[in-house]
Amino acid sequence: MAIIFSRKCELGIQAVLYLASAEGRDIISSEEIANELKIPKEFISKILQELTASRIIASKKGKMGGFSLAKNPNKIHLLDIVLAIDGSDIFSKCVLGFPHCSSETPCPMHATWSQLIDETFKMLSEETIDNYKNKVLRKIESLK
Amino acid sequence: MAIIFSRKCELGIQAVLYLASAEGRDIISSEEIANELKIPKEFISKILQELTASRIIASKKGKMGGFSLAKNPNKIHLLDIVLAIDGSDIFSKCVLGFPHCSSETPCPMHATWSQLIDETFKMLSEETIDNYKNKVLRKIESLK
């Protein structure tokens, strides 16, 4: 179904980008996020809980409660979200599914793939969601 | 579980590489492949059937039956196997899971990701399993 990130991770990134794009408005409910992103409220709620536990976003309970970024958007990297939800497997595991890989016997695909995955890692760790704020709003608009 | 290819696809690639590395010996049984790659016979059999249906490998039924490459290994690209088993979704779908993407409103991640996925596509379509023949044997040896 998903390409490289799990569905939960895809939606986690979408949600954090939405929160970033809505900065200025203090707190956003899971219901609003669900409506805007056109995904089930219950599912995004679970994901928001995970992101809260990893302190990427912050939550406020009770009436008028909701979620907000836990820190300045130029301090939140896409990588943080990926690691929080999917972990680091994609950066370390063998692309061909061979177990216990040893660099003494690299398989033929290793060099090319590890270069690609390194570039992906670099991109995810350099890009902050700050860079995305405005552009993502246009994307979400187009969902309507 | 798997990084970017499904488990079936990972094992499909492993199996085709094994067949390539065993060229000269005419026909290889699913049991040998399963033993060498340390995976269940029943599972790899199903995958070998799929690869046979897509004419990447050829099968011979009956006693002394088994599988062999359907064409010269310099004519089989990694991409063929990926498309046969996983299809083309990874090359076309949105990395963030947004539906009905329109290039009129590209989201912020689009440029970087599409470059990475283009490079992956290029690599998979250029690499033939011929290039891998000998090296992969060392990899399989190391599983023992």
Added chain:
DNA sequence: TTTTAATCAGACAAAAACATCTGATTTATA
């Protein structure tokens, strides 16, 4: 102080992916 609207925690359900089993068919060889 009661009601309302939100998150939270954990159980539950459904769907997809992964893996196995069974029996039919095919073919080499004793």
Added chain:
DNA sequence: TATAAATCAGATGTTTTTGTCTGATTAAAA
């Protein structure tokens, strides 16, 4: 020709991922 050893097709079972529900807790506002 009978037996053995292989693929093939499709059903079945298991595990993981995805998605939903329920009830508890929290906090704002009537």
